[in-house]
Amino acid sequence: MTPLSSVSLLFGFVSLSVVLAQGTSGFDWNSIEPSTNFTWVDCFSGFQCARFQAPLDYSNPDNGQSAAIAVVKLAAQAPASEYGGPIFTNPGGPGGSGVSFVLEDGQFIQSIVGAQFDIIGFDPRGVNNTTPQISFFNTDVERLAFLLDERADLNSTPEALPESWARYQVAGQLAQSRDNGSLNFVTTADVARDMLGMSEALGQENLQYWGVSYGTFLGSVFATMFPDRIKRLVIDGVLDMDAWLALDLGGSVNDTDKTMQWFFDGCHAAGPENCAFYASSPAKIEAALDDIYDSLRSQPLPVFLNSDLYGVLTYDTLRGIIMVALYTPPLFPVLAQGLAEVQAGNATTFFKLISIFGEGSTEALTAIECGDSDPFNADASQLREYMSRINSTFAGMGGMPLMNRCTFIPSIASKVEGIVTSVQALSCTDAKTLKGPAGAANTSHPLLVIGNTADPVTPLAGAKKTSLSFPGSVLLTQDSPGHTSMNTISTCTHQHIAAYFTNGTLPEEGTVCSLDAPLFPTSANATVSESPRSFMELHKRILEGYRLKFVSLLFGFVSLSVVLAQGTSGFDWNSIEPSTNFTWVDCFSGFQCARFKAPLDYSNPDNDQSAAIAVVKLAAQAPASEYGGPIFTNPGGPGGSGVNFILESGQFIQSIVGAQFDIIGFDPRGVNNTTPQTSFFNTDAERLAFFLDERADLNSTPEALPESWARYQVAGQLAQSRDNGSLNFVTTADVARDMLGMSEALGQENLQYWGFSYGTFLGSVFATMFPNRIKRLLIDGVLDMDAWLALDLGGMVNDTDKTMQWFFDGCHAAGPENCAFYASSPAKIEAALEDIYDSLRSQPLPVFFNSDLYDVFTYDTLRSIILMALYTPPLFPHLAQGLAEVQAGNATTLFKFLSTVSGEGSPEVLAAIECGDSDPFNANASQLREYMSRINSTFAGMLGMPLMNRCAGWKIHPEHRFKGPVGAANTSYPLLVIGNTADPATPFAGAKKTSLSFPGSVLLTQDSPGHASISTESNCTSQHIAAYFANGTLPEEGIVCSLDAPLFPTSANTTVSDSPRSFMGLHKRIVMPLF
Secondary structure (H helix, E strand, C coil): CCCCCCECCECCHHHHHHHCCCCCCCCCHHHCCCECCCCCEEECCCEEEEEEEEECCCCCCCCCCEEEEEEEEECCCCCHHHCCEEEEEECCCCCCCHHHHHHHHHHHHHHHHCCCEEEEEECCCECCCCECECCCCCCHHHHHHHHCCCCCCCCCCCCHHHHHHHHHHHHHHHHHHHCCCCHHHCCHHHHHHHHHHHHHHCCCCCEEEEEECHHHHHHHHHHHHCCCCEEEEEEECCCCHHHHHHCCCHHHHCCHHHHHHHHHHHHHHHCCCCCCCCCCCHHHHHHHHHHHHHHHHHCCEEEEEECCEEEEECHHHHHHHHHHHHHCHHHHHHHHHHHHHHHCCCCHHHHHHHHHCCCCCHHHHHHHHHHHCCCCCCCHHHHHHHHHCCCCCCCCCCHHHHHHHCCCCCCCCCCEEEECCCCHHHCCCCCCCEEECCCCCCCCCCCEEEEEEECCCCCHHHHHHHHHHCCCCEEEEEEEECCCHHHCCCHHHHHHHHHHHHHCCCCCCCCEECCCCCCCCCCCCCCHHHCCHHHHHHHHHHHCCCCECCCCCCCCHHHHHHHHCCCCCCCCHHHCCCECCCCCEEECCCEEEEEEEEECCCCCCCCCCEEEEEEEEECCCCCHHHCCEEEEEECCCCCCCHHHHHHHHHHHHHHHHCCCEEEEEECCCECCCCECECCCCCCHHHHHHHHCCCCCCCCCCCCHHHHHHHHHHHHHHHHHHHCCCCHHHCCHHHHHHHHHHHHHHCCCCCEEEEEECHHHHHHHHHHHHCCCCEEEEEEECCCCHHHHHHCCCHHHHCCHHHHHHHHHHHHHHHCCCCCCCCCCCHHHHHHHHHHHHHHHHHCCEEEEEECCEEEEECHHHHHHHHHHHHHCHHHHHHHHHHHHHHHCCCCHHHHHHHHHHCCCCCHHHHHHHHHHHCCCCCCCHHHHHHHHHCCCCCCCCCCHHHHHHHHCCCCCCCCCCCCCCCCCCCCCCCCEEEEEEECCCCCHHHHHHHHHHCCCCEEEEEEEECCCHHHCCCHHHHHHHHHHHHHCCCCCCCCEECCCCCCCCCCCCCCHHHCCHHHHHHHHHHHHHHC
């Protein structure tokens, strides 16, 4: 079987090309008109192609619906007088492309069976080039986001199985909701009928066939349905047919440890000259591998070969690679070389090895395999208990991912309907359904059944059992490891296969074939390029789908829109010519836009390199005589889009400061609509693949921090290798100079500014660099500037638990009428939340709202949502409602909530600015973990830790960056500094400290939770802000402003749409980059 269990491998171009592969490049299949008689056309090099038209529904063949099956032929090379007819093949899967299989390996197959045969490959229903295709997804990016979150080994972490189970609960509903009617007609029984039709269309009454892996099930189904229509039928690498139908697949790994032992024994026998992973006994080689496993669990290995090939080698990655090698023993020397390199901290060989991985479709696999079976409704705890009884170190691989995929799949009418005892029930070729078991008392020619003694996924027992189901068939045993006989060289086996196809000769019962040569060659320094390509390309198709992974949070449209958001829709910024004087044009509705031209390098302003800064203005609404000038804003991040901020929240800002002011938002260097943009990635898909594997809470699992650390080691090298020269010029000091230039260009010698979150650092840097150029400068939600520059950011969560306590206290005070998550004390509300955390750790919650909005709701997802709500306390009632629903198994409200508050900040820009502003920071993952352990907060793994982690591998630190300290003895006008008493990301202490750095400034305290003062409503605070901007009036020292209303409204049944949009839209821009 070829389990499409996704391997967590790399995320460079190789991985993306594998995952997103659809169709066969280089040929337009639509140029061939489907027909019931083959019309061959030349295609590729040395092949012929056709499309065979078959009834979509064999029970109603005249309904006008058909399948167009893509077929490729490697024509016989012998004289016509020796022509032996076509041999159909199937590479496994289900979901493997027979077209790709024969294009790459047809000549190898023909070399075995004989040049007198045509070798036929076809894409079964739903697969690759055959139409209708099976797809649950609307775009490749959506597919990527869904499929790359799989572990190769569902036993690799406690979270792997329950998260994957929840994902495939969603997949079943998604498949059902998007089914165009074709999912009922992709069963193995349908494909068996297709093969008969194609054979007849080629003038062959009886079928010749060689199927491997899942293809042995297809062959057995054919032989059961059409026992009198067999000319030759080879099944190789044979499934246990009854277990396959019953989805009782734990036994698929019964021989996997035996295959692994072949590696240990072979390496030891080869000696140190021929096996790079040699040790003095097989047991010591095994122990050395266990040591590598332990090392990778503790710290995954970053890999950067070049800007097109990079990744992170994790424990799960290695498990997937090892399984690939067990499938394909000619790779044993490469595996040994790779393991030896990993011992030394180098994964180069393994990342070259990844190029052999296949292009199978998980969607097709799921639809075919699960549709063939009876409904299978096991929950994750039942699967875990089942897995615990599998006596193999590979218990979480092989059959477990397949079983897990089928726990929720729509019922398919024409499926193989379970296991019954009547062979006669299978003999009716007109029946719509096929009812097991596989087998036939008499076939028109005996089957040849081939099994290896150490097959890692189809144990020899399956071949023995299936041979007995077809009396007269003969079992040929190959004494070798590997999946199917094709994956090693045995002249003995090849001769028996050739004799069988040529003249029907069967081996004698009990024949056992040996390998021609040892598995380890004479050179220990094996490389991928030295491995037998025929086997590697062959297994690329047989494996079909050991693919690469990436994601961890969401895979619905909401998540994709967040990660892939680039630019501002509805306006062509390139239509504006950048200039040093603002040329405003109308844009959006009620706004004006411009692009400000600034020197890219302020130390060399005449070198013709420039930045084009996207700027948006909400013009003053007051009479010209009252005009107060422009107020520049920054929403935080770094990386937040000031343009989007003002488009959504400019009117809200203007309602506070006064209608006499222009409200200015701009995208800082590298951000969004400003050019040059900061991007390390060549495609949105590559970006998605990289960033969606992040955890919001680096303390959520033991793997979260070390895996993320390794990823950002790679990110630093990737950024450096793909830098077009702009990364040296996106520092906060550069942006401060841009603000001064823009203010001057607007006729304002001195700056008016309101900055939030990271924007307080930008404002403080401006005030330090240009203390005499300040007209008004307000910083709100203030960072600890020294800690920010030093990347000592654990203190960012010093007040986060205090913010959380506001929620507990507020919910309790509101009572059950106004807080849906009410309990009889704040402590009991907290305990109820802990129970939800525990429940989600044990079993994530599948969410399927509709076919455009779906997700898996995990512990980490909830942690990020809660932090978002702590940023924005008006969302407390919605958080309470959502938590109450999650207690009842429903995450709809929180999922809607997520779509509302998720912002569009760029992690690339965040890293480039924040890390580029700092000194080199070379902490390793263990040092970061120790640092995290000293943070006294339940949110220790959030906010500051991810920011520090991103910078541990950053390489670019411009010499002209602002190096601190922040502060100025005299500013041309005093700053107004605002801090909340319970800010979850910028503790009040930062505001106090920064205020002292600017003598004359005044600290205004807002007694509230939330990030920055505008996250809640305080008329007191708003009046002080308005007075400061209007006439420079500062609050008296020690002023504390209260909120206007309680955080919980009068109705507990709030919905997301009831929330104050001004706060939600505003915070969408303020908070996102800190996640």
